[in-house]
Amino acid sequence: MRIHRLSVPDALASLRSTEHGLSSSEAARRLGEFGPNRLEKVAREPLGLRLLKEFFSFFSVILWIAAALAFLGEAFDRGQGMARVGLAVVIVILVCGAFSFWQDYRVDRALAALEKLLPQQVQALRDGNLRQVAAEGLVPGDVVLLEQGSVIPADGRLLESSRLRVNDAPLTGESVPRSRDPDPSPEEDLRRSSNVVLAGTSVLSGRGRAVVFATGAHTEFGKVARLTQATEKAVSPLRRELTYLSRWIAALAVAIGLAFFAVSALIGVPFWRGFIFSIGIIVAMVPEGLLPTLTLSLVLAARRMARRNVLVRHLSSVETLGSTTVICADKTGTLTENRMRAREVLLGLDEHVELHATHPRTLAGRQPELFLAACSCHEVRESDDHGKRVLVGDPTEVALLEMAQKALPGLSSLRRLDEIPFDERMRHSVVCETPQGPVLYCKGAPESLLPLCVQAYDGGQLRPLDAEARGQIARAQKAMAGRGLRVLAFARRELTRPSEHDALEQDLTFCGLVGLEDPPRAEVPEAVRKCREAGIQVIMVTGDHPYTAMAIAREVGIVRSTDPAVITGEQLARLSTIELQLALDAPEIVFARVAADQKLRIVEALKRKQQVVAVTGDGVNDAPALKAAHIGVAMGQSGTDVAKEAADVVLLDDNFASLVNGVEEGRATYQNIRKFLTYVLVHNVAELVPYLGFALFTIPLPLTPVQLLSIDMGTDALTALGLGVEKPQADVMRHPPRPQHERLLSTRLALRAYLFLGVIEATAAMGAFFFVLHGSGWTYGQPLAAADPLYLRATTACLSAIVVMQVVNVFLCRSSVRSVFSTGLLDNRLILWGVLLEVALVLAANYTPWGNAALGTAPLGLDVWLFMLPFALAMVVLEELRKWLVRRGIRG
Numbered sequence: 001m002r003i004h005r006l007s008v009p010d011a012l013a014s015l016r017s018t019e020h021g022l023s024s025s026e027a028a029r030r031l032g033e034f035g036p037n038r039l040e041k042v043a044r045e046p047l048g049l050r051l052l053k054e055f056f057s058f059f060s061v062i063l064w065i066a067a068a069l070a071f072l073g074e075a076f077d078r079g080q081g082m083a084r085v086g087l088a089v090v091i092v093i094l095v096c097g098a099f100s101f102w103q104d105y106r107v108d109r110a111l112a113a114l115e116k117l118l119p120q121q122v123q124a125l126r127d128g129n130l131r132q133v134a135a136e137g138l139v140p141g142d143v144v145l146l147e148q149g150s151v152i153p154a155d156g157r158l159l160e161s162s163r164l165r166v167n168d169a170p171l172t173g174e175s176v177p178r179s180r181d182p183d184p185s186p187e188e189d190l191r192r193s194s195n196v197v198l199a200g201t202s203v204l205s206g207r208g209r210a211v212v213f214a215t216g217a218h219t220e221f222g223k224v225a226r227l228t229q230a231t232e233k234a235v236s237p238l239r240r241e242l243t244y245l246s247r248w249i250a251a252l253a254v255a256i257g258l259a260f261f262a263v264s265a266l267i268g269v270p271f272w273r274g275f276i277f278s279i280g281i282i283v284a285m286v287p288e289g290l291l292p293t294l295t296l297s298l299v300l301a302a303r304r305m306a307r308r309n310v311l312v313r314h315l316s317s318v319e320t321l322g323s324t325t326v327i328c329a330d331k332t333g334t335l336t337e338n339r340m341r342a343r344e345v346l347l348g349l350d351e352h353v354e355l356h357a358t359h360p361r362t363l364a365g366r367q368p369e370l371f372l373a374a375c376s377c378h379e380v381r382e383s384d385d386h387g388k389r390v391l392v393g394d395p396t397e398v399a400l401l402e403m404a405q406k407a408l409p410g411l412s413s414l415r416r417l418d419e420i421p422f423d424e425r426m427r428h429s430v431v432c433e434t435p436q437g438p439v440l441y442c443k444g445a446p447e448s449l450l451p452l453c454v455q456a457y458d459g460g461q462l463r464p465l466d467a468e469a470r471g472q473i474a475r476a477q478k479a480m481a482g483r484g485l486r487v488l489a490f491a492r493r494e495l496t497r498p499s500e501h502d503a504l505e506q507d508l509t510f511c512g513l514v515g516l517e518d519p520p521r522a523e524v525p526e527a528v529r530k531c532r533e534a535g536i537q538v539i540m541v542t543g544d545h546p547y548t549a550m551a552i553a554r555e556v557g558i559v560r561s562t563d564p565a566v567i568t569g570e571q572l573a574r575l576s577t578i579e580l581q582l583a584l585d586a587p588e589i590v591f592a593r594v595a596a597d598q599k600l601r602i603v604e605a606l607k608r609k610q611q612v613v614a615v616t617g618d619g620v621n622d623a624p625a626l627k628a629a630h631i632g633v634a635m636g637q638s639g640t641d642v643a644k645e646a647a648d649v650v651l652l653d654d655n656f657a658s659l660v661n662g663v664e665e666g667r668a669t670y671q672n673i674r675k676f677l678t679y680v681l682v683h684n685v686a687e688l689v690p691y692l693g694f695a696l697f698t699i700p701l702p703l704t705p706v707q708l709l710s711i712d713m714g715t716d717a718l719t720a721l722g723l724g725v726e727k728p729q730a731d732v733m734r735h736p737p738r739p740q741h742e743r744l745l746s747t748r749l750a751l752r753a754y755l756f757l758g759v760i761e762a763t764a765a766m767g768a769f770f771f772v773l774h775g776s777g778w779t780y781g782q783p784l785a786a787a788d789p790l791y792l793r794a795t796t797a798c799l800s801a802i803v804v805m806q807v808v809n810v811f812l813c814r815s816s817v818r819s820v821f822s823t824g825l826l827d828n829r830l831i832l833w834g835v836l837l838e839v840a841l842v843l844a845a846n847y848t849p850w851g852n853a854a855l856g857t858a859p860l861g862l863d864v865w866l867f868m869l870p871f872a873l874a875m876v877v878l879e880e881l882r883k884w885l886v887r888r889g890i891r892g
Helices: 010-014 022-033 047-054 058-076 080-105 110-117 219-228 237-266 272-283 291-305 319-321 329-336 360-364 368-375 395-407 445-451 468-481 524-534 546-556 569-574 577-583 596-608 621-630 641-646 656-697 706-715 716-724 747-775 789-812 829-847 849-855 861-889
Strands: 119-125 131-132 143-147 153-168 202-214 311-314 326-329 341-347 351-354 381-385 388-392 416-419 427-434 438-446 453-458 461-464 485-493 508-517 537-541 567-568 589-592 613-617 631-635 649-651
Touching: 010 153, 010 202, 010 416, 010 716, 047 080, 058 237, 080 291, 119 453, 131 326, 131 621, 143 153, 143 445, 202 237, 202 319, 202 381, 219 589, 219 621, 237 272, 237 319, 237 656, 272 656, 291 311, 291 319, 291 656, 291 716, 311 656, 319 631, 326 329, 326 596, 329 546, 341 395, 341 468, 360 368, 360 395, 368 395, 368 438, 368 485, 368 508, 388 395, 388 427, 388 656, 395 485, 395 508, 438 445, 445 453, 445 468, 445 485, 445 508, 453 468, 453 546, 468 508, 468 546, 524 537, 524 546, 524 656, 537 546, 537 596, 546 567, 567 569, 569 589, 569 596, 577 596, 589 596, 596 621, 613 621, 621 631, 621 641, 649 656, 656 716, 656 747, 706 716, 706 789, 706 829, 706 849, 716 789, 716 829, 747 789, 747 861, 789 829, 789 861, 829 849
Parallel strands: 326 537, 326 613, 453 508, 537 589, 567 589, 613 631, 631 649
Antiparallel strands: 119 131, 119 143, 143 202, 153 202, 311 649, 341 351, 341 508, 381 388, 416 427, 427 438, 438 485, 453 461, 485 508
């Protein structure tokens, strides 16, 4: 039904309604047929099931298997502490899963936010009388009254209007309010029709009556909600990489475990003994401390970002932001201030002035009539906001009044005698009482107002408005429009006798033009420059006019070339999927006049091009794209609740520059994850080698399962976390985003951790173990009981050596390229506290009765500690040599 193309009587007839609304009985019948005017919630998984899923992410599954194997090992070989290992791993899974669930609990509250935007009570005609009706009770055919400040409750076709202007920005993204009238509209798109008001938008000025033609999910508002609900959330790069890492570690652990089991069978190791220690190898290979360290690292990174006005709603978004390759930036309220401002004026015919360079008061002394007209033609009212005087009304009229008040600060309001309201004439006229008599002031679109003018101000004098003068005005108007300004013309006429309205607007004197803009935020150009330097493409996607969009894009630096790609919503609708993807290859792109589903289509096309997409937005219309993007970024101050609930990140200060700060923190977080991943994997090798030695060479087990877990979950926990919160490097934003194919656990990282640093650390651990054994006269093949003091000291030496080497390793892992002496040894307090904790814990394990009892340890002599020092020094020297060779290769 193209109700916007019908006349008022035909529109009412199509809905079987009248100008007096419906009867109560008919409204009740229709409510039963069409349902309440609300958005029904899409069925979601029960909370219990969602919580359960948090405990069974792929990495958690690996830990469950490790815990099960530990319990199995305890069942077949009691006394080895495997049960305590299994229990500790289960606790890790439960704590991390519960924490992640709590963080993501409100992932999808967009529907509730949508409902908050709709009014609770509306004025409707029932049985011919005006009544207060619950918004949920509205049905198609109801006639509702609209007033300034009210939120429109359902989609309606106007029946009558008086100076009605509506703010469509939350739904369409357009920054300029639009006038509404009841005349049939030729527009194809219902959303752009001048006789339609849409649910969720608001009345800025005027009043009117409308007949409801769509409620609930059938409204344009409801369609956006449904689109938001149906949109699948993109999988973050971090989650994808953690899945890959989990599979890789699981495959490696199982492969080594099975290989050991096969070799043990070949060399005659009893079946159950080989099986149990295969389980021990698998448990040793799983980094149980990685998941809590990762979770805490992301939490602390999120807190740092919050201090920089970037609120992270989902933890994985911290790293995803740093992976961003493309930002689709909304214009209104994101790149701009979301308020109108008078930027340029043409005084009469001769003086074009930019207001940022000249105060309006200076201009008013030369030609005050333009400012008198601006001060008179408006529907703005004053309001008190916590003791502060504010202007309320159409943002354009507010901007004009602010300009006029600056130009004429002592001017008191002129008494209004008559008025011709703004309508399809595209102009607004008022008759005011002045000391010189009644004067008509008129403002409107230049094409509507100029034909009524017969003369103009020129240098303070009046001259006829001939063809040359009209051409001069037209050129000035075109230049302003080309800079993305909204241009309004002003005129006046002194009245000598009462006239009818139709005769008032004639023989006018042209006063000038005013160009208005929604100004860009001052910090945005610098933020865009940083994005460009960091290899991140910024694409403007807006519902505004192409001229306006292009002007802002040039002003903030998104567009610098002379021939950028400018694609309107109408053009986009004609592009195939392949054509859109090819169009997105352009280095500078501006999308204008796009609808919500088209913005979503742009995001999906970028994702198919293997881009990591961040989308900024603040309106209801942005919600589907925010949800579909890898990272949805909503505005905290000007953004709607819908946008915030659909987003992953909220900018608390609505500052585009804060987004760049978030990208910087995200990149640092990814680097930090790789740092502590290296750190954790190194001691995994040192834990694995003792099991291989025990199984293959029939030596006493150098490291018990409980001691192994004390490293993973105890001594290394705080130092690993210290690596996870390293500050961003100075040049982190001077490099392109990491390649999409780059793995978190890259080949280079694995070789460095497993076959270089891990081997050095394992050598130190095994060396310390045998140093104690041979120092006490132990010979190869001699069995040792689990409670033998010699065995206790030897395993303690192995454990202590790993801890000592990890103290050195944490400083080496702060950079894979830079020298340890250039990274600043004392500037990360968390690492320093972690080192102190490691030392304290290992001393407690060695020299306290409860430490000895809990970990099966015994005191070590000074000679054992001195034995470890050359290994620590060798680790530093060899790693520094490797880094030097890497730096030399990079320079080459």
